Amino acid sequence: MSQYRTRIKMCGMTRAEDIAAACEAGADSVGMIFYPPSGRFISIEKAAVVSKAATLQVNKVALFVNPDAGYVREVVDAIQADIIQFHGDETPDFCQQFGKRYIKAFRVKSADDIQRQVEPHIGADAIMLDAYVKGVPGGTGQSFDWGMVPANVRHRLFLAGGLNCSNVEQAIRQVRPYTVDVAGGIESAPGIKDVDKIKAFAQAVRKADSSFVENSS
Numbered sequence: 065m066s067q068y069r070t071r072i073k074m075c076g077m078t079r080a081e082d083i084a085a086a087c088e089a090g091a092d093s094v095g096m097i098f099y100p101p102s103g104r105f106i107s108i109e110k111a112a113v114v115s116k117a118a119t120l121q122v123n124k125v126a127l128f129v130n131p132d133a134g135y136v137r138e139v140v141d142a143i144q145a146d147i148i149q150f151h152g153d154e155t156p157d158f159c160q161q162f163g164k165r166y167i168k169a170f171r172v173k174s175a176d177d178i179q180r181q182v183e184p185h186i187g188a189d190a191i192m193l194d195a196y197v198k199g200v201p202g203g204t205g206q207s208f209d210w211g212m213v214p215a216n217v218r219h220r221l222f223l224a225g226g227l228n229c230s231n232v233e234q235a236i237r238q239v240r241p242y243t244v245d246v247a248g249g250i251e252s253a254p255g256i257k258d259v260d261k262i263k264a265f266a267q268a269v270r271k272a273d274s275s276f277v278e279n280s281s
């Protein structure tokens with residue numbers, strides 16, 4: 065028998081102390097957002113400094129929305145990113161050119177729409193499903209109907225969109241994602257994390273996990 069373990073990604077980091085708190089609470093990855101219109105945007109110079117607060121076992125994720133390839137390379141180099149997250153309309157060829165593991169995010173309108181969008185991205189290391197809000201690429205704090213997530217997703221699934229310590233248990237029970245992804249649900253203001261919310265989120269994930277026991281034999 066082995067314990068089921070949902071991975072945790074905490075995103076939108078702008079401060080070293082928040083990255084340290086996320087690592088301490090048990091996050092598996094921390095994300096930084098290189099999309100200038102976001103309230104959680106971080107410059108390359110700042111990210112190069114604060115990302116050093118991540119422990120070695122925690123993956124650093126660099127998030128982009130329809131970036132220039134040169135910008136991606138510069139960021140990946142500066143923060144020694146482990147994973148790239150693409151949250152726009154990037155093609156598979158674009159995503160694969162960096163030779164890094166990548167997460168491709170999709171905004172969910174319907175179950176059919178998920179299948180259609182994911183299909184070309186078979187080479188992605190994981191897919192993320194986030195809420196669809198017109199005109200906003202992500203990080204909206206809105207949830208979507210988890211009933212639309214297909215049961216036969218072939219990729220590792222990152223579930224995002226309005227997760228917090230009050231709803232993440234239900235999300236895990238219903239969807240059984242590989243990773244739960246959170247930004248606004250652990251914040252006091254955009255890009256400013258709240259240590260108590262970070263801890264409460266991680267505890268809620270572990271509580272949900274404790275209700276599953278996988279038979280490994």
Ligand SMILES: O=C(O)c1ccccc1N[C@@H]1O[C@H](COP(=O)(O)O)[C@@H](O)[C@H]1O
Pocket residue numbers: 074075076095097099102103104127129151194201202203204205206224225226227245246247248249
């Ligand atoms: O957070 C942002 O500002 C953002 C901007 C553009 C694309 C993606 C963005 N964030 C991603 O969305 C999830 C969910 O955010 P939330 O929990 O609903 O606030 C976040 O974790 C990032 O992966």
